[in-house]
Amino acid sequence: MHVVAAALIDADGRLLLAQRPPGKHLAGAWEFPGGKLEAGETPLAALARELDEELGVAVEQATPLIRIPWRYNHHELLLDAWCVTRWRGEPRSLEGQALRWQLPIDVDQALLAPADRPLLQALRLPKSYPITPADAPLVQRDHWREQLAAAIVHGERLLQLRLPLWPRDAVRELAADLLPLAERYGAQLLLNEDIDGARALGVGVHLKKAQLVTLAERPLPWRQLIAASCHDAEELAHAVALGADFATLSPVATTASHPGATPLGWPAFHALAEAAALPVYALGGMGPSMSREACAAGAQGVAGIGGFWPDS
Numbered sequence: 001m002h003v004v005a006a007a008l009i010d011a012d013g014r015l016l017l018a019q020r021p022p023g024k025h026l027a028g029a030w031e032f033p034g035g036k037l038e039a040g041e042t043p044l045a046a047l048a049r050e051l052d053e054e055l056g057v058a059v060e061q062a063t064p065l066i067r068i069p070w071r072y073n074h075h076e077l078l079l080d081a082w083c084v085t086r087w088r089g090e091p092r093s094l095e096g097q098a099l100r101w102q103l104p105i106d107v108d109q110a111l112l113a114p115a116d117r118p119l120l121q122a123l124r125l126p127k128s129y130p131i132t133p134a135d136a137p138l139v140q141r142d143h144w145r146e147q148l149a150a151a152i153v154h155g156e157r158l159l160q161l162r163l164p165l166w167p168r169d170a171v172r173e174l175a176a177d178l179l180p181l182a183e184r185y186g187a188q189l190l191l192n193e194d195i196d197g198a199r200a201l202g203v204g205v206h207l208k209k210a211q212l213v214t215l216a217e218r219p220l221p222w223r224q225l226i227a228a229s230c231h232d233a234e235e236l237a238h239a240v241a242l243g244a245d246f247a248t249l250s251p252v253a254t255t256a257s258h259p260g261a262t263p264l265g266w267p268a269f270h271a272l273a274e275a276a277a278l279p280v281y282a283l284g285g286m287g288p289s290m291s292r293e294a295c296a297a298g299a300q301g302v303a304g305i306g307g308f309w310p311d312s
C-alpha cells in the first residue's frame with residue numbers, strides 16, 4: 001500500500017498534525033495529513049487530492065522528505081512523505097479530525113503513528129553531521145573544544161565526539177564542557193560508543209557496528225538520540241529494529257580514513273537508504289558541500305570528518 005503524507009510547514013516552522021478519527025486503523029494517534037494512492041495516481045496528485053479533501057488547501061510547493069517502508073500487524077505500507085511549504089487556503093478540519101500546529105522539536109513522538117517517528121526525525125535532523133577525527137590526540141584537547149564550539153556557533157546542530165585515543169572520562173568532560181553552549185544553540189552532541197556516559201550526561205550515543213548487533217533494545221530514552229554505523233541492509237534493519245533515530249551508511253566514496261574499503265557508490269547507497277525505515281546520512285568521502293547530491297540519493301544529509309571543521 002502506497003500512502004502519501006504531508007509535512008505542512010508554516011512560516012514559523014510549525015508542523016500541522018492531524019488526529020486519526022475513531023474507528024480507523026491507529027485511531028487516536030497523531031499523523032501527517034494524507035492517504036492512500038488511488039489507482040493510476042502519481043504521489044503528487046494523491047497529495048494534492050488528499051489535502052484538498054481533508055484540509056481544503058491547494059498544494060503549491062512540495063518537495064520529497066523521506067520514504068519509509070513499514071509493516072503493521074496486518075498490512076505493509078510505503079509511507080511517502082513530502083514537505084509542503086506553500087499552499088493556498090487556510091487548513092481546516094473537513095473530516096472531523098482534530099488538528100494542531102507544533103514545532104517539530106515539541107512533538108511527542110510517543111503520540112504519533114509508529115511509522116511517523118522517522119518522518120519526525122527527518123524534519124528535526126540537519127543536513128550535516130560532523131565527526132571528530134579518530135587520530136586526534138589528547139594533547140589537542142583545547143583545540144578540539146574550540147573547534148566544536150566554533151562549529152556549533154557557525155550553525156552545526158548535530159556533532160559526534162569520536163575520540164578513541166582519549167580516556168573515556170576526558171571525552172565525557174569535553175562533552176560536559178560543551179553542553180551549555182550546545183543547549184543554547186539547540187545543537188545535539190553524541191558520544192561514540194559510550195552508552196553509560198551518554199546516559200549520565202543526557203546526550204546522544206552513536207553505536208558502533210559491533211555494538212549494534214549485541215543490543216536487543218533501545219539503550220536510551222526517546223529524547224536522547226541514538227545513531228548507528230551501518231554498512232549494509234542487515235545492519236540498517238537492525239538499527240530500525242532497535243529504534244535508532246538515524247544511521248550513517250558508509251563508505252559512499254573512497255575515503256582517507258578507510259583506504260581499503262570498497263565504496264558503495266550513489267546507486268547502491270540510494271537503494272539501501274530508501275529501503276531503510278529511518279533517516280540515513282551518507283558517510284565516506286563526503287564534504288559539507290555534497291549534501292544536495294546526497295539528498296538526491298535519498299540521504300538525510302552528509303556526515304564526515306575532513307572538511308567539516310572550521311580549521312580543516
Ligand SMILES: Nc1nc2c([nH]c(=O)n2[C@@H]2O[C@H](COP(=O)(O)OP(=O)(O)OP(=O)(O)O)[C@@H](O)[C@H]2O)c(=O)[nH]1
Binds near residue numbers: 004036
Ligand atoms: N495518512 C496517513 N496515514 C498514515 C500515516 N502514518 C501511518 O502509519 N499511516 C497509515 O497509512 C494508512 C493510510 O490510511 P488512511 O486511512 O489515511 O488512507 P485514506 O485517507 O486513503 O483513508 P480511507 O481508507 O478511509 O480511504 C493507514 O494504515 C494509516 O494508519 C500518516 O502520517 N498519514
